[in-house]
Amino acid sequence: MSDGSRTSRMRRTSVWLEERSxxxxxxxxxxxxxxxxxxKITAAxxxxxxxxxxxxxxMRRLAADLGVTAMSVYWYVDRKDDLLELxxxxxxxxxxxxxxxAEGADWREQLRQAALALRGLLRRHxxxxxxxxxxxxxxxSAMSFQSGVRRVLLRAGLSEEQADGALAAFFSFVYGxxxxxxxxxxxxxxxxxxxxxxxxxxxxxxxxxPEYAAGSEAxxxxxxxxxxxxxxxxxxxxxxLAAPVRGGRGTLPQERAAPVIPPQPPAPExx
Amino acid sequence: MSDGSRTSRMRRTSVWLEERSxxxxxxxxxxxxxxxxxxKITAAxxxxxxxxxxxxxxMRRLAADLGVTAMSVYWYVDRKDDLLELxxxxxxxxxxxxxxxAEGADWREQLRQAALALRGLLRRHxxxxxxxxxxxxxxxSAMSFQSGVRRVLLRAGLSEEQADGALAAFFSFVYGxxxxxxxxxxxxxxxxxxxxxxxxxxxxxxxxxPEYAAGSEAxxxxxxxxxxxxxxxxxxxxxxLAAPVRGGRGTLPQERAAPVIPPQPPAPExx
DNA sequence: ACCTGAACACCGTTCAAGT
DNA sequence: ACCTGAACACCGTTCAAGT
Numbered sequence: 001m002s003d004g005s006r007t008s009r010m011r012r013t014s015v016w017l018e019e020r021s022x023x024x025x026x027x028x029x030x031x032x033x034x035x036x037x038x039x040k041i042t043a044a045x046x047x048x049x050x051x052x053x054x055x056x057x058x059m060r061r062l063a064a065d066l067g068v069t070a071m072s073v074y075w076y077v078d079r080k081d082d083l084l085e086l087x088x089x090x091x092x093x094x095x096x097x098x099x100x101x102a103e104g105a106d107w108r109e110q111l112r113q114a115a116l117a118l119r120g121l122l123r124r125h126x127x128x129x130x131x132x133x134x135x136x137x138x139x140x141s142a143m144s145f146q147s148g149v150r151r152v153l154l155r156a157g158l159s160e161e162q163a164d165g166a167l168a169a170f171f172s173f174v175y176g177x178x179x180x181x182x183x184x185x186x187x188x189x190x191x192x193x194x195x196x197x198x199x200x201x202x203x204x205x206x207x208x209x210p211e212y213a214a215g216s217e218a219x220x221x222x223x224x225x226x227x228x229x230x231x232x233x234x235x236x237x238x239x240x241l242a243a244p245v246r247g248g249r250g251t252l253p254q255e256r257a258a259p260v261i262p263p264q265p266p267a268p269e270x271x
Numbered sequence: 272m273s274d275g276s277r278t279s280r281m282r283r284t285s286v287w288l289e290e291r292s293x294x295x296x297x298x299x300x301x302x303x304x305x306x307x308x309x310x311k312i313t314a315a316x317x318x319x320x321x322x323x324x325x326x327x328x329x330m331r332r333l334a335a336d337l338g339v340t341a342m343s344v345y346w347y348v349d350r351k352d353d354l355l356e357l358x359x360x361x362x363x364x365x366x367x368x369x370x371x372x373a374e375g376a377d378w379r380e381q382l383r384q385a386a387l388a389l390r391g392l393l394r395r396h397x398x399x400x401x402x403x404x405x406x407x408x409x410x411x412s413a414m415s416f417q418s419g420v421r422r423v424l425l426r427a428g429l430s431e432e433q434a435d436g437a438l439a440a441f442f443s444f445v446y447g448x449x450x451x452x453x454x455x456x457x458x459x460x461x462x463x464x465x466x467x468x469x470x471x472x473x474x475x476x477x478x479x480x481p482e483y484a485a486g487s488e489a490x491x492x493x494x495x496x497x498x499x500x501x502x503x504x505x506x507x508x509x510x511x512l513a514a515p516v517r518g519g520r521g522t523l524p525q526e527r528a529a530p531v532i533p534p535q536p537p538a539p540e541x542x
Numbered sequence: 543a544c545c546t547g548a549a550c551a552c553c554g555t556t557c558a559a560g561t
Numbered sequence: 562a563c564c565t566g567a568a569c570a571c572c573g574t575t576c577a578a579g580t
Binding site for chain 1: 283284285287288325326400401402403404405406407408409411414415417418421432433435436437438439440442443444445446447448450451453454455457458459461462464469472473476477480482483484488489490491493494496497498499500501502503504505506507508509510511512
Binding site: 023035036068069070072075 | 543544545546547
C-alpha cells in the first residue's frame, strides 16, 4: 500500500534492478564443471562480442557457442539487453579503481591513468562504447570506478558540484572519443581497407562533391596523438576548476552571465 | 590499372562514398508533388526516428508511413544504414555554423554557443547520438559545422595539432554526454517512470547489494547543471591551450614525460 | 531445476516480375 | 523509371513440454 517496493512495480530499466528469484541463483558450490551459469554465459557473451561485434551478436549464436539450444540462455537471463549490461560490467571489472587515499599520489596523474585505462579497455572491447547509447552503465564495476575517480576529484579540491561536472566531462569525453574511433575502425575493417585508405577515399570523394564546399578539411581519421591533446585539454580544464585564476588571467567561465540553456529558436525540424 | 578510383573497388563505408548512378537521380524539376524521392524519404525517416526511436525504426515501418510497399524505399537507398546516415546529416543541417571571421566575436562565446546548439539538437533527436557508435558522421552538414568550429579554434591561437585535439575533446564530450543522457531518458520513459524515480530505485536497490560496497554514491542521473560545469571545464582546457602559463602556475601537461599510450599490462581478458 | 522444440511476430535484403 | 510480391535467412521472445 505504501510505495515501499516501487522497484517491483516498475518495468525494469536495467539488469541491476532485477530481483532474481532465489530459485534461479545457483549454489556456488564445488562442482562448477558442467552446466551453465550466469558467469559462464557472460564470459561467452564477451568473447562473442569481442570476435564478432555488437551487430552480429545474437542469442542464438551465443547459445550455439555454448553448445546449447537457443532458449536455454533465457533461464539465466531475462533479455538480450540484460546480457549486454552484464557483459559491459564484466569488462569494466578489469579496471583498476584509482585510490584517492593513496599517499603521495598526484591527482592529475591518477586522472590521466584512469582515462588511459578506460580508453584502453574500450579499445580492446570496441562493442562496449556502442552500448552506451542504449544502456545505463550502472553496474557495480562501473560504479566503483566512477566513484573512485570522483573521490580523486574531491581530493583535488573540487566542490561536490564541480566534481560531478568534471566527472561528466571526463567520462563523456573518453566514451565519446572511443565511440567514434570504434566506428571508424569497424567500418574500415568491414570494408577491408586500412583506416588511412578509408580516410583518403572520403577526402577525395568530397573534393568532387559541391555540398562539401566548406568543410572537407575537417574530414580526418582520429590520429593517435589527438586523444593525448584532447585529454590534456580536459585535464587542464579540471585543473582550472581546482585552482582558479592564480594571477587573474581573464574572466572565469562561471562568471559569465549567459544562461546555461538559452532558448533555442523554433528552428524548423525538417530541412 | 592505376588506383585512380579506389572508391569503387572498395566496399562502402558510408553513404557519402556512394557513386549514385545518374539514372537514379531524380530530375529536380517542377512537379515534386507525387512519387518518392530521397529527400522525402529522409524526412519521413527523421520523423519516424523522432517519434519511435532508433530501436523501433525499420524499413517496413517507414515504408508504411510513406504509404508504399516495403521494398520501394530500396530504389532510393541502398541499405538501412545509408538512410540513417542521411537522417543524421539532415538534422545536423539545422546547426548554425560558427563564423570564425565574424568581427568582434569572442571565440569562447562562439564555442559555447556551438556546443549548446549541438547539444540542443541531440536532445531534440535522441536517436542521433545513438548512431555515433556505428556511423562515420562525415556528411556535409557535420563537416561544415566541424570545420567552422575548427576555424574558431585556429583563430583563438591554437596550432593545427592543438585544434584537432581540442576539436576531438569538444565533440567527443558533447556527443558522449548526449548519449548517456539519451539512454537515461529513453529507458526511464519506456519503463514509464520519471528520471528521478528511476534514479531513486537504482540507488535504493544498490543499498541492498553487497557488490556496491564502494560506489553507490556515484549513481546519479545527469542533472541539468552538470553539462554546464562540464562544458566550462572543457572550455577552460581549451583556454589553457590557447594562452598557456601566463604566470607559471605549474608544469604544462604537454611537458610531462609520460608516453601517450603506456603499454597496458597483459590483463586477463575475462574475469 | 534445467533444458528443448515449435511457434509467433517480426527483421533486412534479394530478385524476378509487373507497369 | 519506378514499384510490387514472394521468398530467404535471419532475429528476440513466449510457451508448453520434456527429463
